[in-house]
Amino acid sequence: MIDVLYFAWVRERIGIPREQVSTDAATVAELVEELRAREDRYAMAFSDLSALRVAVDQDLTDFDAPLKGAREVAFFPPMTGG
Amino acid sequence: MRIVVQQQPFDPGAQMNAFAAGRDDLGAIVTFTGVVRDDPANPLRQMMIEHYPGMTERALEKIATEAQTRWSLGDVLVIHRFGPMRPGEQIMMVATAARHRKDAFEAAEYLMDYLKSRAPFWKKEQGADGEGWVAAKDEDEDALTRW
Numbered sequence: 001m002i003d004v005l006y007f008a009w010v011r012e013r014i015g016i017p018r019e020q021v022s023t024d025a026a027t028v029a030e031l032v033e034e035l036r037a038r039e040d041r042y043a044m045a046f047s048d049l050s051a052l053r054v055a056v057d058q059d060l061t062d063f064d065a066p067l068k069g070a071r072e073v074a075f076f077p078p079m080t081g082g
Numbered sequence: 083m084r085i086v087v088q089q090q091p092f093d094p095g096a097q098m099n100a101f102a103a104g105r106d107d108l109g110a111i112v113t114f115t116g117v118v119r120d121d122p123a124n125p126l127r128q129m130m131i132e133h134y135p136g137m138t139e140r141a142l143e144k145i146a147t148e149a150q151t152r153w154s155l156g157d158v159l160v161i162h163r164f165g166p167m168r169p170g171e172q173i174m175m176v177a178t179a180a181r182h183r184k185d186a187f188e189a190a191e192y193l194m195d196y197l198k199s200r201a202p203f204w205k206k207e208q209g210a211d212g213e214g215w216v217a218a219k220d221e222d223e224d225a226l227t228r229w
Contacts, residue, residue, distance in 0.1 A: 078218035
């Protein structure tokens, strides 16, 4: 099981802030494919990966990052701090 | 180094006075305060800032630690708020203290550039005509290439 978190408009499109996902995905990209296949709201949220950023265990990374041993994956739009 | 992530307002003047207090070896203190900006053409009712608890503190610490390795700094302070804010309210503040002003100025700019696009905050503007997420600007991403 892995904790999957959503922030900002990704959270709004999917409709929940976090969920536990049972997955054998080896990479973030494989996890995204599994989520996309679930329902339209996921397919919509993940329709353009260039508009998304991902963090694995709270470190910013890429969509080809491995998930082995990961506890937490978060998807969100580009950050707007400051 | 002090990193603060909080919902409640803070007092920039009090923070500045307390920052690096008693350190008479530091000849330069630079502070920057970010304020919720209103737009007369589209009045802002409220700005809502969302963040990623845990990763936020971690990202800010990483950015501040990197600033300390690149410049000779006596102290670093980062305060960033989340939650609802009205126009004119302070969103965040950075302060840097160094022996000389060049280190303090450059480090403060570095902190601001990285805070903009590498700290997990997202701004939503709520105005009279509805609400929307603030989009990241290409220039904010480009700003990182100079460091």
